Amino acid sequence: MLKRLIVIVTATILFSSSLTLAQSKKPKPPDKFPPNPLEITTPDPLSPRSPKEKEPLTLQERQKLEPALDALNQEAAAKLQAGDKVAAFEIWNRELRLRRFLGSLAEVQALSRVGAIAWKQNDGEQVQYITQRLQTIQKQGQSQKKSAQIDLELWRSLGQAYQNVRSPKLAIEAYGQVLLVVRQQNDPIVLVETLKTMGELHLSWFDYSKATPIYEELLSLATSLGERVNEVTYLQRLADIYEQTNQPQQSLNVLNKLAAIYVSENNFTEIPELKLAIASDYESLAKKDPNLLLEAFKNYQEAYTTAWELKEYVRAGDALQKLIALYRSQGQTDEALQASQILVDAQAQAANFYGMMKAYDQIGQLYVERKQYPQAVTAFQKGLELAQQLKLEEAYFTGQIQKLSKANF
Template sequence: MLRRLCIIISVAILCQLNSSLTLAESKKPQQPTEFPPNPLEITTPDPLLPPLIDKQQLTLSELQSLETALDELNQEAAAKLQAGDEEAAFAIWNREVRLRRYLGSLAELQALSRFGAIAWNQNASEQVRYITQRLQTIQKQAQKQKTVDLDLMRSLGEAYQRVRSPQLALEVYEQILITVQQQQDAVAVLQTLTTMGELHLSWFNYPQAAATYEKLLNLTATQSDRTNELAYLQQLRYVYQQTKQSQPAVDVLQRLAEIYEQKNDLTKIPELKLAIAANYESLAEENPSLLREAFNNYQEAYLIATRSRQYVRAGEALEKLISLYLAQEQIDEALQTSQILIETQEQAVNYYGMMQAYDKIGQLYLERQEYPQALTAFQKGLELAQQLKHEETYFNQQIEKASSPKL
């Protein structure tokens, strides 16, 4: 009897447990889908549209009324965002942009581009994804057409840029480029390549940027377009500087210098010569024979800067020459150049530069144990330090060293 009672109790407990488990499973929340539906693809009828209307059936009057209403929705959304209600603003913009397609693909793209920029600035990544998905849908539809609508594609490329999708934008511009090349539209080819170059550059894709600007450079050379040639060379200079490609940089810089020489514009040349010399210094680390090119270009920079009264640039060139002479242990040449540097800094009214030059001369003479000459240099440096009220203690210490050399 007792055994039978235990069996009955056990069965009751198991039934209760099973019932509880079933109830728990029934109450278990459903797993959400990975992504909610794109609000830009909703097809629910909208009060702003006539009932059961197709976009091809809208009359001109209806289209005009719809456009006015959508402009008002855009303003309403902007006001909501200004008031801090982003959720309501985005809901209105999604509706507005969704209905813009009834005004044509170009009108929708322009609205998507505007909304995309807003969403990006608000750091609304999910909304940016929705807009990008819709742009891709429009792109697929456009690619099915027999002819390329260039206005549509350019607007699409711009919209991709607004949502920071450079690769998608470049795919569009590649298609535009092929089309305008086939049409032999030289102006459009230049414009498209320029846009692509700027896009590569803005996303730090320096290899592709360089390749694009090289193409542009070749095109402008055949068209004798000097203005754009200068602009593309400057962009290439920047790219090669960023990627530390010294030889291509030298080629570009020399080409720039030649153009300014032909224009007899000496003001730009010293700075270019300084940059050329610096790149030759880098190249000389692997090929020491190129160090002579660095010397030559620093000297040319100094001469042209002096001729055009750019004494600050002239001083920079002399300082670089002094460093090179010292690296080569050519002390006499370094001292002679330092004396010229003092004269140049005086013409530039750069007393601080003069003071530094006297210090450099003094240190060189100290190393050679030519103490009277070192003392003279430090004394002149002290005079300038007193005028500037800067580093007076330092120069007094150097004078003491030169006056009481250790035997």
Template sequence: MLQRLILIIATISIWHLCISGTLAKEKKFEDLDKFPPSPLEITTPDPLLPNKRELTSIELQKLKTDLDELNQEALITIQGEDRKKAFEIWNRELRLRRVLGTLAEVEALSRVGEIAWNENEREQVQYISQRLQVIQSQMEKQKSTDLELWRSLGNAYQKMRLPKLGLSVYEQVLILVQQQQDVVGEIETLKTIGELNLSWFNYPQAANVYQKLLNLAINRGDKINELAYLQQLAYIYTQGKQPQAAIDIFSKLVEIYTSEQNLSQIPALKLAIAANYESLAKENPNLKQQAFNNYQEAYTSAWQLEQYARAGEALQKLIAFYRSQKQIDAALETSQILIETETLARNFYGLMSAYDQIGNLYLENREYAKALTAFQQGLEIAQQLKHQEAYFTQQIEKLKTEEKM
């Protein structure tokens, strides 16, 4: 009986293995159907190239004209909404462009690749990117120093939104322009590398690139670009959540704008410095005072410059700081300044919020009559704005009910 059971189990196991093998083979065939060979690799003879011999200059010019006509035909076809037919024409053009040289082929791949990406033709994008990578591999093996070709290849990857592939190409471009001591070319290439890193949120690498650009600008005495790179670094460090690095850059910008007497920029910079100190204070509470000081400086400078909206923003932060320290009286005093500031800024939503804030502060201080007055003032503005009327009415009714009790 036991032997018979073993035999049955063995038979079932073999049967399962056979079925699995058959299914695996079928899946492979299905995959082949799903991912056919690239149309760019078709080797069927083409009527435009009847002979396999090398073409004369006149024949090459004729071929170029014929291929330009194919491109126009594809453009007309896609406008008629026959995308499949259009890309069939373009693929034929791309196959034949190889005869005109690698640069001509890459430029054509770039042009059609951008159209494919815009039309969301994923398979076509894949075919073209595969061909571009083959070309890149060949260039690397040959240790190509053809700068125009490398730049064309990088541009193709950019148009097809392939930043990682583009970066590998522009790193090679950077080596070549540095070897040629082409400072202008180096700067332009670094800018491209920085933009590509930013396009896929690689903030650490982007920061390294813009720091190099900043150093180049400082060495050349290029004040305009020095300022531009500092602003870009401030953005990168903020987005990359590197508060200390951001503070250093914002502080440098404050120095520059102050020395140039361009004081209009100072309030926004001080707000940014304060916000970054506030972020650092989560781990190091001793830095709260630095945040507070910068919010005060932001308010003072904004008020002097009559930037009342910025001043209001700084005051809101100061009030929040006072409340966190349980300094309710100081928060109330600052809130009264906020009322004046929002009035001057003609920020009625801000004014309504300020009265709400004052009402809640008075509630914390158990000064219910003053809280009621604040909420009533808030309701008047809410009625004008037709916004949050129910909230202020509820707060007022609640306080009146408590007074009766």
């Protein structure tokens, strides 16, 4: 009994001691996020002077530093090629820290170069470091007043660097500063290039509302300069934007301008697809103004007839399908039947046997609507023949024929 009591007391003391020891050990704080290696201030053997000295490098200092940094870049590239990505970016980060001595422009251009590599290597952490450093430089640039030319060069490089690290919003901010300078310089070529870059960036972010005025300005510039090719390009881009943003009236205005250009240049190959888009816009607008349905019919008809004349039977078939659907929506069964017969011919010319089969099915359904069952059976039988050749939907056509036969039409 005494031994048992001693064991219990001993165990209690040991447990109490271990509990006291555990309580005395405070939990370790979580690891801090690693510092940006581009902001390390440890002296470097290649540093020409202290980073605190604000005076620009002398020519001799630059001539000594630049080849050394180029050598670091080559060394890092060799490491990456050898498969040592960690060592490669350590060397590149050292190079980038030292590039700062050469000025903001040289640093941004180097950040842009390494940022593109980091993105390609899917190194998200390195991309973040570079992006943070670019933002720091951007803030410094905004607070400093420099000549327009220096600003332009720096901000354009910032924009490109942000593009390389896939930060479109930040790139747009940078190019916005470029645009302010370019507008004052009265250089239409540089203005157009800047607007094009900004327009593409807005579209990459699906920001159609901000892309629209840019492409409208580009269109105006191209028209005033008589640049027909660019005018067509910007009209096409605006048509896509208006379609994406569901603005049929604006889309229609642009598409009609495009059609006029194509007709004036005898470029009829683009007309069928263009007429299809115009008809679709009229169909959308007709929901509020039914009188516009006539324009929709007219443009669908022009789309298929032009395509037929060009022997583009696939496009002709597409236009006919749209036309038939519109006829059916308006209860114009006779016209839908006529167009469906033409559709069979178009699909035959295009050697689209599946399309022919579906056209015969459509004809059969239209005859059923008119209660003309013998004609419907004939259409379904032709569809069945094609289905048997294609080994598709045979049961469907057989079922349609049997159903009508049982009805003893």
